[in-house]
Amino acid sequence: MFDAVEEIPPGRVSTYGAIGRLVGVGPRRVARALSQGGGAVPWYRVVRADGSMAEPVRVRQMELLAAEGVPVRNGKVVLAAVGWPG
DNA sequence: ACCCTGACATTGA
DNA sequence: GTCAATGCCAGGG
Numbered sequence: 001m002f003d004a005v006e007e008i009p010p011g012r013v014s015t016y017g018a019i020g021r022l023v024g025v026g027p028r029r030v031a032r033a034l035s036q037g038g039g040a041v042p043w044y045r046v047v048r049a050d051g052s053m054a055e056p057v058r059v060r061q062m063e064l065l066a067a068e069g070v071p072v073r074n075g076k077v078v079l080a081a082v083g084w085p086g
Numbered sequence: 087a088c089c090c091t092g093a094c095a096t097t098g099a
Numbered sequence: 100g101t102c103a104a105t106g107c108c109a110g111g112g
Contacts, residue, residue, distance in 0.1 A: 016094055026108050027094040035093050043093080054093030061093090 001025065001033060004086070008045040011068045012084040013077050015049050022086045045084075051076035 001023040008014050016027040023030075031054075034043045044064040047053050052075065053061045062072060071078040 017096095020094085026106095028092075028108050029094095031093045032109065038093085046093085048093085049095055057093065 001030060002037070002041045005034070005041045005043065005046060007086070008042060008084050010042075010045075011070060011082060013045050013047055013065065013070055013079065013082050014084040014086065015047055015079070017049050018084070018086055019046060047077050047079075051079045053077075 001019060004019050004022045005014075016030045020027040020030045030046070034041070034046060044057075044061045047061070051073075052058075058075070062075065065077060066072060070082050
């Protein structure tokens with residue numbers, strides 16, 4: 001699944017659910033994997049289905065995304081614009 | 087084995 | 100658009 005995450009091009013964003021469907025596992029499995037192993041992959045390009053982000057990292061994540069030119073609206077990523085289906 | 091908890095998703099109010 | 104309830108999978112006590 002880390003492969004799927006690395007597949008996300010810069011400036012684009014995907015969701016836990018999307019990744020989950022790609023690799024055939026539940027979204028929580030993805031979230032868990034990233035929270036533990038993460039670090040070596042662009043985990044910040046993965047957000048919730050509604051574009052919001054996880055509390056523990058939401059600040060950092062917003063910065064990293066903004067740095068790649070990802071549009072954010074009210075603390076939520078504009079998936080309609082940069083969403084990455086896979 | 088049972089219960090609680092969490093970087094989640096979907097549905098209905 | 101925001102909130103609560105329900106379903107889901109895996110870990111830890």
